[in-house]
Amino acid sequence: MSKQSANDPNSLKAIRIGIDTYQESVVYMRDDCHICRAEGFGVQTRVQVQAGGHSVIARLNVVESLSAILPAGQIGLSKIAWDRLGLEDGDRVSISHPDWVNSLSYVRSKIFEHPLNQRQLLAIVSDVLHGRYTDVHIASFLTACANRLNIDETAYLTQAMVDVGSRLEWPGTDIVVDKHCIGGLPGNRTTPIVVSIVTAAGLTMPKTSSRSITSPAGTADTMEVITPVDLDLEQIQSVVREQGGCLAWGGNVSLSPVDDILIRVEKAIDLDSEGQLVASVLSKKIAAGSTHVLIDIPVGRTAKIRSRSDALGLKRVFEQVGERLGLIVRPVITDGSQPIGQGIGPAFEAQDVLAVLGNRQDAPPDLRERALLLAGQILEMAGLEPTGAGVGRAARLLSSGAAWNKFKAICEAQGGFREIPEPQFRHLAVADSDGRVKAIDNRKLANLAKFAGAPNAKAAGIRIFIKAGDSVSKGDPLLELCAETQGELRYAMYYLQQNSKYIQFY
DSSP, X not given: OOSSOTTOTTEEEEEEOOOOOTTSOEEEEETTOHHHHHHTOOTTOEEEEEETTEEEEEEEEEEOTTSSSSOTTEEEEOHHHHHHHTOOTTOEEEEEOOOOOTTHHHHHHHHTTOOOOXXXXXXXXXXXHTTOSOHHHHHHHHHHHTXXXXXXXXXXXXXXXXXXXXXXOOTTOSOBEEEEEOOOOTTOOOHHHHHHHHHHTTOBEEEEEOOOSSSSOOHHHHHHHHSOOOOOHHHHHHHHHHHSEEEEEGGGTTSSXXXXXXXXXXXXXXXXXXXXXHHHHHHHHHHTTOSXXXXXXXXXXXXXXXXXXXXXXXXXHHHHHHHXXXXXXXXXXXXXXXXXXXXXXXXXXXXXXXXXXXXXXXXOHHHHHHHHHHHXXXXXXXXXXXXXXXXXXXXXXXXXXXXXXXHHHHHHHHTOOOOOOOXXXXXXXXXXXXXXXXXXXXXXXXXXXXXXXXXXXXXXXXXXXXXXXXXXXXXXXXXXXXXXSHHHHHHHHHHHHHOGGGEEEO
């Protein structure tokens, strides 16, 4: 049965266009549509679309009437708009002008550098989540807040992002730990190792991770190569109850869901501000039920955080916002001067993780040492070990096989192991002269792996054969570029040729 009456003059038959517009609801109407003419709708107009008890604010795209794409009397909806309205084939929807969004006045206030209170930020976040903001409005909000949020505002924004989403609860568990890396360091896949170590020690760590936003692989991308990560709320709770931890994708459980919307626009306008970063990270940790959070802040010339002074400033913000929200936060400043491990990209990072957990001779020592440092900090922060003794306990749990056994048990609980894919196309880059490696550019290698197809192509990426300080002779291998298609390999090779200084020599 149609959700809107065919007698409604502003109703149209809905069809699913099948276009993925991510978190932005988009509708498609003909230029000769009677509603467009009567209501004055044009390209990029914001419209309210209703079906039964559901409603979304969508951006309008106009289709020429001469085109056969959209039949007369119908309206096309993007995937997200269709899903938000809960439509079925044959349903009708009603189109109208949306109500004025009052919270936009708060955005204008922030543009003129007036501080926002808790109520105002909650109103903005709620309206963003419910699709009442266009991308232009969201971009205005993010730009107005960029490095202009004080500690109170950052805490208010964090809490608002928690309040509009779901929350995980762990009854009977006083300490729930988590970790997050600020990013900008390719191959830094410590999370699966850390989760395995600290849960083997008896701590609870329900790790819900994101897929890649701007990097060649996120934790969820890497873990998806090894085991299923697309778990719903009930499955996550079951795995954690059984094993003490999980390694799941967080997209199915709506933890701080507005964060994904903000990140999408941030990425488009290339904006990464301190306050939004802190709110993004801590809102998801609080929503996951965490009580103790470790923050890994890599610092390096080509990392996201480039100076120790910037890292110390970010550290203070994390600590102060965490304290206001009742969260114990320990930021750790680490070396971000070069990529970690022997591979960049989901499959290669998965191989590094398995090598470390399996105590194999070919395991990358830098990944192992970094994971032990972070796991040791969590053990100390949670009170399982005194200051200075955490790394030793973590090393014993890893070398004894306890962490490996726990990792296997978590993967089995999540659906079992998968076979790691192999790339079909490869290109070996070699040194064209003798020398010693001075520096490796994190950003250029990350871009190179993405041009090769990572993270969407799971077997794509880079294998690295050198580290800063290594001596090489002419003809020695520097890295192997891997792709799943010939076209992606050629694309990455072209980038490689245009960016020869991805490795600098003395």
